[in-house]
Every structure is written in structure tokens, then in C-alpha cells.
Amino acid sequence: MSRRRQIYEGKAKILYEGPEPGTIIQYFKDDATAFNAQKKGTINGKGVLNNRISEHIFTRLNHIGVPNHFIRRLNMREQLVRQVEIVPIEVIVRNVAAGTLSKRLGIEEGTPLPRTLIEYCLKDDALGDPLIAEEHIACFGWASQEEMNEIADMAIRVNDFMSGLFSAINIRLIDFKLEFGRIWDGDFSRLILADEISPDGCRLWDMDSNEKLDKDRFRRDLGGEVEAYQEVARRLGLLPEGDENEVLDLEQHRKKRGK
Numbered sequence: 001m002s003r004r005r006q007i008y009e010g011k012a013k014i015l016y017e018g019p020e021p022g023t024i025i026q027y028f029k030d031d032a033t034a035f036n037a038q039k040k041g042t043i044n045g046k047g048v049l050n051n052r053i054s055e056h057i058f059t060r061l062n063h064i065g066v067p068n069h070f071i072r073r074l075n076m077r078e079q080l081v082r083q084v085e086i087v088p089i090e091v092i093v094r095n096v097a098a099g100t101l102s103k104r105l106g107i108e109e110g111t112p113l114p115r116t117l118i119e120y121c122l123k124d125d126a127l128g129d130p131l132i133a134e135e136h137i138a139c140f141g142w143a144s145q146e147e148m149n150e151i152a153d154m155a156i157r158v159n160d161f162m163s164g165l166f167s168a169i170n171i172r173l174i175d176f177k178l179e180f181g182r183i184w185d186g187d188f189s190r191l192i193l194a195d196e197i198s199p200d201g202c203r204l205w206d207m208d209s210n211e212k213l214d215k216d217r218f219r220r221d222l223g224g225e226v227e228a229y230q231e232v233a234r235r236l237g238l239l240p241e242g243d244e245n246e247v248l249d250l251e252q253h254r255k256k257r258g259k
């Protein structure tokens with residue numbers, strides 16, 4: 001990895017220059033942060049699971065025609081993706097009240113929303129990713145009106161697809177975060193889905209028990225983080241039945257062989 005030029009190190013991923021122009025490599029770390037990085041920790045094996053889960057979801061989204069940056073998975077912790085100019089907005093899609101929405105508006109967690117709600121936050125760690133209105137986006141030119149229409153359309157399609165994907169494995173999709181990027185072709189750009197989709201950026205509750213299978217286990221000190229992420233991967237059919245540690249064992253095994 002030392003051969004590669006590091007472009008950026010974020011909270012949960014490192015980005016390296018890719019093998020061809022216009023590509024980058026996403027390396028998934030085990031680091032976890034919450035509450036704007038005030039809480040930090042490590043979830044052993046999280047990066048391996050998120051790499052696999054995100055690959056699965058982006059591949060399926062590609063099949064249904066939601067354009068995204070995923071090209072292919074390279075190994076246990078890395079995937080090759082298209083380089084994009086990230087739109088500085090976090091797009092939050094909500095089906096059920098939880099987290100900051102519950103806190104902000106005093107709505108009990110777990111209350112189904114009358115309709116899917118899309119919220120926007122400015123991607124700015126120093127400011128704590130503040131909630132913004134579409135008016136701010138237009139006023140400061142963070143995205144055009146056309147782009148905002150496309151973002152909302154894609155977010156709804158992703159929500160419909162993911163709600164079905166998860167309900168088929170007895171998981172309720174409470175909310176999630178998306179990021180979009182621009183691909184430039186001369187003076188023209190088009191938007192594609194970027195970043196990752198994993199239990200780090202989704203709320204996923206078991207449909208029967210309401211057990212949390214996502215990063216809230218870390219945020220709220222509930223324990224069993226890696227088991228929860230593994231359970232999501234297992235239900236998605238990404239881990240061999242009956243051997244939940246297979247993915248992590250495989251990584252250890254490869255490391256020993258020096259690959």
C-alpha cells in the first residue's frame with residue numbers, strides 16, 4: 001500500500017490514487033467515530049464487513065439503474081471506485097423517527113413517519129455537519145436546482161430498493177445517509193451515488209425484536225457491534241451459513257500468508 005499515493009484519510013476510510021486516471025481506491029478501516037468524532041473507537045473487522053456490504057448494495061443498485069461510483073472490490077478491505085467531485089451535502093433519508101430527528105422535534109424513536117423524509121446536512125466536520133434547508137443549498141450554490149431534483153429522485157429510488165432488500169431479511173430500514181458526486185465531461189457534469197452504504201450510515205432494526213444492527217450499538221455503548229454488522233452481512237447472504245467468523249478468519253489467514 002505504501003506504493004500508492006494517499007489522497008485523503010477520513011474517519012472510517014482512506015482514499016488512495018487508483019491504477020487508472022479517474023479511479024480511486026477506498027480502504028475501509030476499523031475505526032469508528034460518533035457525535036462528530038467526539039467519541040472514537042475501533043470495531044475489529046468492521047472495515048471488512050462494510051467493504052463487502054457496500055459492494056453488495058452498490059452492485060445491486062447498479063443493476064436497477066442507479067448510477068454509482070463502485071467499479072469492483074479489490075480485496076478484503078479495498079474497492080476500486082470512480083473519482084468524483086463530492087457534493088458537499090449529506091442526504092439523510094428517513095422512514096421512521098430516530099436519532100437527531102427524534103431529539104430535535106421530540107418525536108419518540110420508532111414512530112413511523114407519515115411519508116419518507118429527506119433532510120440535508122452540510123458536509124463540514126468543523127461545523128458538526130449542520131442541518132440545512134434547500135434554500136441554503138441554492139443560496140450558496142452547493143448544488144443546482146436540477147442536481148437537487150436528481151438527488152431527491154435517486155434518494156427515493158435507493159430508499160425503495162433498500163427498504164425491500166432489508167425487509168426481505170427481516171430488517172427495518174429506519175434511516176440512512178447518502179453522498180453524491182459529480183463526474184465531469186468537459187463543461188458538463190452528471191451525478192452519481194458515491195461514498196458507502198453500510199451499517200455505519202444506516203439505522204437497521206430487527207423487525208421482531210427492534211434490536212439495533214447498526215452503529216447505534218457503538219454510539220450508545222450497547223456492545224456487540226461486530227456481531228451486529230456480521231448479522232447484517234449474514235442475512236444478506238454474504239457470509240457462509242453457520243460460520244459467522246468466516247470473513248474475519250479469512251482476512252487473518254491471508255495476512256499470515258502475506259497476501
Ligand code: CDP
Binds near residue numbers: 099100101200201215
Ligand atoms: O446519527 P445521528 O443520530 O448523529 O444523526 P441522524 O441525523 O439521526 O442520522 C440519520 C442517519 O444518517 C443515521 O442512519 C446515521 O447513521 C446517518 N448519518 C451518517 O451516516 N453520517 C452522518 N454524518 C450523519 C448521519
